[in-house]
Amino acid sequence: MSGLKSRERKSNAAAAAAARITADMPSAAGRRGGQNDDDGDDANGEDHQGSSAKQSNKRNARRGGGGRAASVDDSDDDASSVTSGRSGAMSDDEDAGSGEPEHGASAVESHLQQVLDALRERRSILRSAGLSKLIQLLQKFYLPAVFATHKVSLLDGIEKCLKGSEDNIRATAASAVTLVVLQLGSEVSGELGDIITALRTYASAAATNSSTRAACVAALSWTVFITSEDPTEVTSTMQLAQELFSRAQHQTEAQLAQNGQAHTVSDPDMVAAAIVAWGLLLPRVPSTARIVELSREVVRPLTTLLASSDHHIRLAASETLAAVFELGRALVDATVAEGGRSKSFDSHFQVDDICEQLDALCSDSVKSRAKAERTRERSVLRQVKDTLEAHEGVEETVKLLKERFVVDTWESFNRLNQLRAILHSGFQPQLMSNPLLRDMFDLSPVANDAADGGRNAGDDKRNKAAYFAAVSKARSMYRNKNRDRRQASKGRVEDDDE
Template sequence: MPRARKGHAPRRGGQRRGGGARSSTQADSPSSDDEAASEILSHYSSTSEGASIAEENLGNEVVDEQAQQEELEEKLKECIDNVADKSAKTRLGALESLRLAFSSRVLLDFLLERRLTLTDSLEKCLKKGKGEEQSLAATVLTLLCLQMGSGPEGEELFQSLRPLLSSILTDTSANLGARHSCATALGMCCYIAAADVEDLVSCLACLESIFSGAYGEEASTAPAPLHPLHCCALQAWALLLTICPGSHISRVLDSQLPRLPRLLSSDSVHLRIAAGETIALLFELGRDLEEDFLYEDTDALCGTLRALATDSNKYRAKADRRKQRSIFRDVLHFIESGECQEETIKFGLECMYVDSWVRRRTYTAFKETLGSGVRHHLQNNELLRDIFDLGPVLVLDAAAMKASKISRFEKHLYNSAAFKARTKARSRVRDKRADVL
C-alpha cells in the first residue's frame, strides 16, 4: 500500500528574510557594516590559503575513504557472523555494533547480499534470547528495515518477522524492555514496509490493545512499570495513524478521541505528553477530513490542557515540568487556533520544516530510532527523503563537499574575526565622539 502521507511539503532553500527596522544611529553609519565585512574577510583570508592546499589532497582523501569503507565492511561481516554465535555476550556485542553502524551510515548495497542471513539470526535472537538481547535484536531489525526501504526487500523482512514481534509485544510474561522495543519495531516496520491496508489495521489493533490498558477508571491507577510500554505503543500507534485511510481515521476519532484525555492524568510525564501530542494529531487528522470538525468536550479538554501547560507542582521534577508546559502550550494553541508550532531541521546544505503534527510525529519517530544519525540519513537515505519530500539525494563533487565542511579551527578563526569586527563597529557607533545626527 503506498503511503498516503499528510502534512505540508518541506520548503527548501535559503534563509527567511528577516524584518526589524534598524536604529537611527545604524542608519546614519552605513559604512560600519562594509568595514566590518572587509575586516572579517581580511582576517579570514589566512584560512582560505590553507583550503587550496587541502584541495590538492582530495584524491588521497578519496582513497582513504575507500579504504575505510572496506575496513568497515569487513568489521560488519564479522558482526553479522557473530550475531549467530553461541556466546550471549558475543551476540550482544555484535548487535550493539550493528545498531551503531546502521544508525550512522546508509549501507543498502552491502546489506542486500546479507539480509537473509541477518534476518535469520535476528529471528533466533528474538525467539531464544533473553530480555536485553531481544530488545537489541528488535532495534537492529527496525534499522535493517529502514535500510531496506519500502521495496520488496523491506516488505519481505516485515512480513517474515511481524508475527514474532506481535507475539512478544502481547506476551505479558515477556521482558518489558523487549516489549518496548517490539512495540517500536512493529510501528516503524509497518510504517515503512506494510504492503496493504490489512497489515496496517492489524498492527494498529495490536498496539491499541497495549496502551488501552492504561485507561482503566483512572489512568493514575495503571502500574508504573507498564507506563513506558504504554507510551511506546501509543507513539507507534500514532505514527501509523499518519498513513491511515480516511475511513479508518473516522472510526478512530469516534472510538479513541473521547478516551485519550484520561491519559492526561497519568503519573508518568512521558505518557501524559504522548497522549497530548496524539490528541493534537487526531484533531489535525479530523480537520483534514472535515473543515468544520468538532469535538463535543473541547471546552473540558482545553481546561485540562491549560492546567498542564501551567503546572507548577513541586513534586514533579523541574525538567519534567518545563518540558510538559512547553509541549502542552503547543497542543492547546493548536486545538484553539489551528496553528502548529514550526521547527526547522538543518542537515548538510539543506533544511526541512516540521510544520504539522503529522510531520512532527513522523520526524520524532525516526529521530528516536536513528539518534544522532538522523541528519546523515536525511541527507543520504532515499527512504527518508521520499517520506519528507526532500527530492533525490544531492550529489556534490569532492570540492563542494570540502567547501561545505569547515574544520573546528577554521570555525574558531572565523568566529573570532567576526566577533572582533562586530565589536569595533559597535564601538564606533557607541563612541560619544561619533557624529550623531
C-alpha cells in the first residue's frame, strides 16, 4: 500500500513539474505591439491554460501529500535529476513575480534555459513538456542570437529525445528540429549529422507509428532543403521519400484491381508527408535534365494515389502533381527555346486521362467527410486541373503588416502551406522578420518595423486610436453641455408661461 502511494506521489509531482514548465510562456503579442490579433488570442489562451494548470497542481499536491517535496524524498531509482529542482525553482520565482509578464530576448532566454533543464530530465513527461514549450518559443519568436547561444545544448537535448524509446516524444523532437533549422538556417548545418541519420532511420522504420514517421520525413526534408549543399544528399532524400509513397501506390493499384476502389493504405500520414517532402526538394536538384527525369518518374505514382481514400494523400498528390507539371514544362520549354531537340513534357503522359480523374474527384458527393474539407479539396483539385489542362497557374495574395506579395507558382504555394502548418500563429511574424523565409519567396530585406516585431506599427495604431478617442470624448462633452443648456432654457420658458 505504501509503494502504491509513493508511485502516486511521484506521478503527481511529475505532472505538476510538467505543468510548471509549459505555463507562463512570454506572450509574443505584447512584444509585437498588437499587430496580430490572432496571436494575442493565442497568448490569452495560454495564460488561461497556465492558471488552470496551477489550480490542478494545487489539487495534485493536496492528494499526493506534499507535491514536489514528496517527490524529492522518494526519488531513489527513477527520480528526476538535480536540474528538476532548478527548473521548478525558476517556475516558482516567475509565479511569485509581478503580475506583468516580461517580454523580449531576456524573458525568452530564461524560458529557454528552463527548456534545456527539462530536456536533461530522466522522466519522459518532463522532457515532453520541455519540447512542447521549445516548439512554442520557436514558433512565436524570431531571436536567432538567443537560440544560437545555446544551439549545442539545444541540439544535444533534441537528439537524445529523438533517439528515445517513446514515439510521441520522438515525433515532437522531429518537429522541434524543423523549427530550429528555420530559426538558425545554415548556421547549424555542421551539428546536424547525427540528427539527420536518426531522422532517416525512423522515417524508414516500419515499426514506428505513422505520425512519428511523418514528422521525421518532414523534418528531414526541411533540414536537407535549408542546410545541405550536397546534391547527393538531396537526391538520396528524394529517393527515400519516393520509396515510401511508392509502397502506397502498389497497395492502391492492388486494391483497384481487386475491388475497383481504393481503401485506406497503411501509414497514410507518412505517405502524405513523403509526397510533400519529395515535392519540396525537387527544385533543389542541380541538373535540369535530372529534374525532368525525376518528374517523369513520379507522375504515375502520384496519379495512382489520386484514387486513395485518404483526404491528405489526395491533396498532397494533386498539389505535387501540379508543381511537377509546371516545373517540367518550364524546363523543357527553356531547352527547346535554346535550340535543343526535345519533345514536350506532356507528350510522355495521358494528360486528358488525368484531367478526367481530377474532374471526377471534383464532383465527388461522398458525405462521410466534413463540408469544409470537401470544399477545400474541390477548390485545389479544380486549380490543379486548370494547370494541367489550360496551363493556368495558381495565385494567392499574402498580406502582411505593411506589405503584400503574390504567390503565383505551385512550388511557392505548396511551400507557403507547409510553413503555415509548421509555424501556426507565428507564421506572419516570422515571415516579416526571418530573412531565410523571406528569401524563399523573393521578398525584400526585413523592414525596420518588422525587425522590432512590429512595435512601431503598433504604437502608430494605438496613437491614432487614442487621438480619435479624445476627439470623440470632446465631441460628446460638447453635445452634453449644449443639451443641458437647451433643457434648462426650455424649463425657464415653461415656468414663464405658467
